[in-house]
Amino acid sequence: MxxxxxxxxxxxxxxxxxxxxxxxxxxxDAALDVFSTYGFRGTxxxxxxxxxxxxxxxxxxxxxxxxxxxxTLLEETLEEWLAPLAEIDxxxxxxxxxxxxxxxxxxxxxxxxxxxxLFANEVLHGAPAISEFLSKHLKPLVDDKAAVIxxxxxxxxxxxxxxxxLIFMIWATTQHYADFDVQVRAIMGNQVGRPGFREQTAQAVxxxxxxxxxxxx
Amino acid sequence: MxxxxxxxxxxxxxxxxxxxxxxxxxxxDAALDVFSTYGFRGTxxxxxxxxxxxxxxxxxxxxxxxxxxxxTLLEETLEEWLAPLAEIDxxxxxxxxxxxxxxxxxxxxxxxxxxxxLFANEVLHGAPAISEFLSKHLKPLVDDKAAVIxxxxxxxxxxxxxxxxLIFMIWATTQHYADFDVQVRAIMGNQVGRPGFREQTAQAVxxxxxxxxxxxx
DNA sequence: CTGCATTTTGACCAACTAGTCAAGTTTTTG
DNA sequence: CAAAAACTTGACTAGTTGGTCAAAATGCAG
Numbered sequence: 001m002x003x004x005x006x007x008x009x010x011x012x013x014x015x016x017x018x019x020x021x022x023x024x025x026x027x028x029d030a031a032l033d034v035f036s037t038y039g040f041r042g043t044x045x046x047x048x049x050x051x052x053x054x055x056x057x058x059x060x061x062x063x064x065x066x067x068x069x070x071x072t073l074l075e076e077t078l079e080e081w082l083a084p085l086a087e088i089d090x091x092x093x094x095x096x097x098x099x100x101x102x103x104x105x106x107x108x109x110x111x112x113x114x115x116x117x118l119f120a121n122e123v124l125h126g127a128p129a130i131s132e133f134l135s136k137h138l139k140p141l142v143d144d145k146a147a148v149i150x151x152x153x154x155x156x157x158x159x160x161x162x163x164x165x166l167i168f169m170i171w172a173t174t175q176h177y178a179d180f181d182v183q184v185r186a187i188m189g190n191q192v193g194r195p196g197f198r199e200q201t202a203q204a205v206x207x208x209x210x211x212x213x214x215x216x217x
Numbered sequence: 218m219x220x221x222x223x224x225x226x227x228x229x230x231x232x233x234x235x236x237x238x239x240x241x242x243x244x245x246d247a248a249l250d251v252f253s254t255y256g257f258r259g260t261x262x263x264x265x266x267x268x269x270x271x272x273x274x275x276x277x278x279x280x281x282x283x284x285x286x287x288x289t290l291l292e293e294t295l296e297e298w299l300a301p302l303a304e305i306d307x308x309x310x311x312x313x314x315x316x317x318x319x320x321x322x323x324x325x326x327x328x329x330x331x332x333x334x335l336f337a338n339e340v341l342h343g344a345p346a347i348s349e350f351l352s353k354h355l356k357p358l359v360d361d362k363a364a365v366i367x368x369x370x371x372x373x374x375x376x377x378x379x380x381x382x383l384i385f386m387i388w389a390t391t392q393h394y395a396d397f398d399v400q401v402r403a404i405m406g407n408q409v410g411r412p413g414f415r416e417q418t419a420q421a422v423x424x425x426x427x428x429x430x431x432x433x434x
Numbered sequence: 435c436t437g438c439a440t441t442t443t444g445a446c447c448a449a450c451t452a453g454t455c456a457a458g459t460t461t462t463t464g
Numbered sequence: 465c466a467a468a469a470a471c472t473t474g475a476c477t478a479g480t481t482g483g484t485c486a487a488a489a490t491g492c493a494g
Contacts (some may be wrong), residue, residue, distance in 0.1 A: 017461090040259075045451085120396075139404050182344045211430075
């Protein structure tokens, strides 16, 4: 009776096997690629199955509905996407904290552009699958950090600025480079791929925003 | 022989009748609504026909392919969307010109959010229908204005800033309020609808960006 | 008012796609 | 090494959707 996991008849706990772990990952990785490029409706299960290297019925064995894959992917992504915001330290130096936050967001935008586009596409279409997440998780977190920024402003450590709009501006600007990548490429051409491009971007964005909110005599 | 238009047999010129004008407009207006909400693949011809108040075959009489409606809509939108950028006056006061530009973009984002979302969705998915427009029309215009901004910087009228990233930042920030409307609403709640909201937004955005690029001693 | 051109539509079709199923194969376990 | 559990798949189905077509209705010039 010591080890409950040794029971033979299948029970509710539903342990995941090695194969399950591998295949779920394979599917989710493939799906992120496809969903972020074609959107939910624009993606077919066959496309994902092909990319994941398995048959459609097999894929459906792991995720019985197309929607399941999509939602799982969004959930996985959202946590990771929000993490940097939570890391803003209320006791740290305001300019330094925001510099770190912006830098981190730009880095994520470059390293995980698919995640950014998946999220952007979902929100653009009215966030049908994550509206609850937005109000239950995102809003409280933003409210919390907005209060911190407002306090900093009150202490004269930042120029008077609406904290919400500041956060939106940081999001918009950093994610722009992932979401509107083709547009950026159409305008800046081969510069985009070049080694120092991310640093140059970060430099420009930081320069404008940080100078824009630095306290003024 | 004086009036060529009086020929009876149908010829190439293809004049548009009164009914054609009305119905094409009806279809495009309905389509903008639907496409901007559900994307290209997510939209059905039936949806558009319903919203336009006509039968599907009738709609297809005016636009033989779904793609035709979509492309027409994008073309119509793009010109309008870019116009404010062209209006930046190289001889005007830099800060004043950029203030005007940002203000105009925020106003458009509020008055035509569907157009913004239509465009955002297209670019997000790799701009398959407008990549030519981006390189042939958008790029030259941006290059032109970037040169103006660079000159202003050289003349010490603006803080040293990369003109392309500045333009991207303005686009990203202003369009964010249209494209990510549900997210903004989830966080700021009923404030969004309120009368002074656009002014408050404009004030915050202008304050950060303009102070961020104002020349510093 | 007449005859031609334009507009409108019901019925239909072919392609596509999410999801099912039953029958097989492989892996795990006692 | 057997038997059960887990995994895999070809063949299929039902629903959706972009687009066709022929015939009917309407608009309009002379």
